[in-house]
Amino acid sequence: MEKEKVAEWDVAAAKSYLLQTSSQTGINLYDHLATLLHKLLEERPNDPVDIFEEISREVKRNKFTASTGTIRDQIDRTGEVALADIQKKLMVASEGDEDGRAEEEDPENPLPNLIKLNFFFEQAGVGIGREETFRVWLALKNLYDTQQLRHVRFWGKLFGLEQSYYVAEAECREGDEEEESSGDKEESQEAEEAKDEDAEEDKEEDMIPKPMWKPPPKAPREEPGTGANKKVYFVCNQPGKPWVKLPHITPEQIFVARRIKKLLTGRLDAPIHSYPPFPGNEANYVRAQIGRISAGSHISPNNYYMFGEEEEEEEGAVRDEFNKNEDYQPQPPRDMLDLGNWVHHVLHLLPQGRTRWWNPAQKNEEEFDEEEEEEEEREEPEAPQEEVGPPLLNPLSEDSEVDGVTPWSAFLSSRAVAQHAVAVVRSNLWPGAYAFAHDKDFENVYVGWGHKFKVDNYDPPMPPAPLEEFPSGPEITEGLDPTPEEEAAVKAEQEGAEGADDEEEEEEADEENEDDD
Numbered sequence: 001m002e003k004e005k006v007a008e009w010d011v012a013a014a015k016s017y018l019l020q021t022s023s024q025t026g027i028n029l030y031d032h033l034a035t036l037l038h039k040l041l042e043e044r045p046n047d048p049v050d051i052f053e054e055i056s057r058e059v060k061r062n063k064f065t066a067s068t069g070t071i072r073d074q075i076d077r078t079g080e081v082a083l084a085d086i087q088k089k090l091m092v093a094s095e096g097d098e099d100g101r102a103e104e105e106d107p108e109n110p111l112p113n114l115i116k117l118n119f120f121f122e123q124a125g126v127g128i129g130r131e132e133t134f135r136v137w138l139a140l141k142n143l144y145d146t147q148q149l150r151h152v153r154f155w156g157k158l159f160g161l162e163q164s165y166y167v168a169e170a171e172c173r174e175g176d177e178e179e180e181s182s183g184d185k186e187e188s189q190e191a192e193e194a195k196d197e198d199a200e201e202d203k204e205e206d207m208i209p210k211p212m213w214k215p216p217p218k219a220p221r222e223e224p225g226t227g228a229n230k231k232v233y234f235v236c237n238q239p240g241k242p243w244v245k246l247p248h249i250t251p252e253q254i255f256v257a258r259r260i261k262k263l264l265t266g267r268l269d270a271p272i273h274s275y276p277p278f279p280g281n282e283a284n285y286v287r288a289q290i291g292r293i294s295a296g297s298h299i300s301p302n303n304y305y306m307f308g309e310e311e312e313e314e315e316g317a318v319r320d321e322f323n324k325n326e327d328y329q330p331q332p333p334r335d336m337l338d339l340g341n342w343v344h345h346v347l348h349l350l351p352q353g354r355t356r357w358w359n360p361a362q363k364n365e366e367e368f369d370e371e372e373e374e375e376e377e378r379e380e381p382e383a384p385q386e387e388v389g390p391p392l393l394n395p396l397s398e399d400s401e402v403d404g405v406t407p408w409s410a411f412l413s414s415r416a417v418a419q420h421a422v423a424v425v426r427s428n429l430w431p432g433a434y435a436f437a438h439d440k441d442f443e444n445v446y447v448g449w450g451h452k453f454k455v456d457n458y459d460p461p462m463p464p465a466p467l468e469e470f471p472s473g474p475e476i477t478e479g480l481d482p483t484p485e486e487e488a489a490v491k492a493e494q495e496g497a498e499g500a501d502d503e504e505e506e507e508e509a510d511e512e513n514e515d516d517d
Contacts, residue, residue: 027063035059087240090138110151111144117443123413124424126434128157128447135239140168143234143243148173155233155294156432156446158286163237163266167290167446170232172225219251219358227320227347227355228254228291235286237266244268246287251353252279257288261451261458275460289450291349296452297433298346298444299425301336304328305345305393319392320347320355330439336423337410339396342435348389357387402429403455429453 018030036059040048048055077085114137121127128136136154144152147170155167222229234243260274268283278285305322322345331341347355361383390398399407407429413422413436427433432448482490 025060025063027060032056032059083238083240086238087135087138090135090142090240110149111141112153112443114140114154117441120422120436120438120441120443121434121445123422124434124436125413126424126436126445126447132239136166139166139236139239139243143168143170147234147243149232153443154445155290156448158235158264158289158446158450159448160264160266165235165237165264165266165286166239168234168243169294170234172232217360219352219354219360221248221250222354222356224248228295228349228353230320231294233287233290235268244283246283246290247280249284249287249291250279251358253284253288254291254349254353255351257285257292259461264450275463286450292452293430293433293446293450295346295349295355297427297430297435297446298344299342299396299435300345301328301330301437301442302341302343302395304442305343307393322393328440330437332419333412333421333423333438334418336437337412339399339408339410339425342396342408342410342425343393344390344396345393347392350387350389352387355389359386360384396425405429405453405455 015030018033019028021028036052036056039055039059040052045051045055114133115130118127118130118133122130127133140152140154143149150171150173152168152170155169158165158167224232229248233246235246236243256274256276256278259276260272260278262272262274262278262285264286265282268281268286270282272278272280272282272285303325306325307319307322335341349355350357352358396408401407405428407427409426409428411424411426412418413424415421422436422438425435425437429452430446430448431451431453433444433446435444436442
């Protein structure tokens, strides 16, 4: 009995020894051997004595736990990985595309084949790369599906200091344009009501004299769907990120944008610090530059577009509607090097900042009745001279040089095989603007910083001279102070004159007394 008890004590002591936990790995030999034997009996490998040590190390690796918190549970994702997750959603086919059907509501394709167009631009050495073009194409498709636009195309890419802008040009449906115009009218009505309330409050206060001078009236903005606001533009910093719709432009923004030069930051809410002060933030400045570039560099082959036969040209009216010529016959690439075979299909922006001139001398009848009396007292100002720009579909050969710089340059993508080459036209006034023509395909694209070429370095305009407070003249000119001698002489003259007046009054009084006697 005693031997059995000793054996039990020895087994218990041995087991307790094997159950001691390691200070480095946190496991004990008893559990490790049990797991090891269970693994050998379950897998039954050949020659277990030879691989016993390897199996032991494998079991330890599977049970390894870090004693310290140096290993992070969640790895921080880089910007590239986060962007890849966003763009991964673009690769997933929508429900309508799963069956492989290309259902199109419009007879014309609302989404152009950007891969095909990029192939032609690559031959001319222009573009943003095939992979980037494919991602932009998917982003344009997503924009078309979400916004329900009539037509959308890739306008180009604007570089920025922090981020770049991918620009999409679109046409809204008729109902959306009406909603935008009605919303703009409501905002203008609210602004007019606020002005009327301020005017009534001013009348209640003490009447303060107001100057006769009034600032020149500002040209109104062109309605959505017409003129400079004919197209709608969306921008994003990376394909896959949300598209942001840019606001419509005003003539004042175009006027100031022509006189400043700013590098884009990539943030639409960034302020624009410049002189003259720009009325808006970077979103408005980007939209103004897009309008200027489109008006100056968007071209098409001659006879590709044509005016409607039923359209009658009125006196003083600007024709801005044209249709695609279904009977268009493309010309050989060598003939497309002639600038006379290219035309502008976007209206020119007048110095006023509009495509149609607005006469500032015109006034409403109500304003004329209220200010009729004041206008009679003032001199009538001279009538402003009407601004006239080149007509639509005007050939490039009629464009004049700017500071000795030819506006356009045309070349072929390959002179070795000219019959299959692509005719390319580059704008020298807007570096980064290109157009190509091949058979019945043509397209415009812009990739650059959004600045117009200038021969001289940019110099900010000087501030105007300060206005005079009042006209100078002898009647309001301050005289010099007299000397003491001059003051004494003047006093002596005044005293002498007063004494002479007193003597005359005494003589007149004596004569009146003698007449009474």
